[in-house]
Amino acid sequence: MSDDTPTLLGRLLFGGSLAALAYGNFKELDAMIGYAESKEVPEANRLVPFASGMLAFGSLAITLWRVPRLAAGAVAGFLLGVTPLMHDFWNLEGQERDTEMTNFLQNVALLGAALAFLGWPRDD
Secondary structure (H helix, E strand, C coil): CCCCHHHHHHHHHHHHHHHHHHHHHHHCHHHHHHHHHHCCCCCHHHHHHHHHHHHHHHHHHHHHCCCHHHHHHHHHHHHHHHHHHHCCHHHCCHHHHHHHHHHHHHHHHHHHHHHHHHHCCCCC
């Protein structure tokens, strides 16, 4: 991947933001597990740490541009698994629906970026 300023900045912003999300997941792990259980996620006590680990790995590897396809795949896998389960706005009403729709659409945008990185050729 090119290290021109816009590309490098985009990679750092994307990876750094995802790393902050992963850190927050681990910092509030019990709360995240509880929230996942409230959304009826099976095996939440195992899946939440695993998914957060995927996000942490992917974010750091994208930021450092190491194993980029695997990293982007980990981020995409996290987003594909988490987004429809945790941000099910179609099952809600009112302000809660609006909040979850915003979170859903933000994750869709992040998924688009992860897919773009997934297809980016590695320049070694």
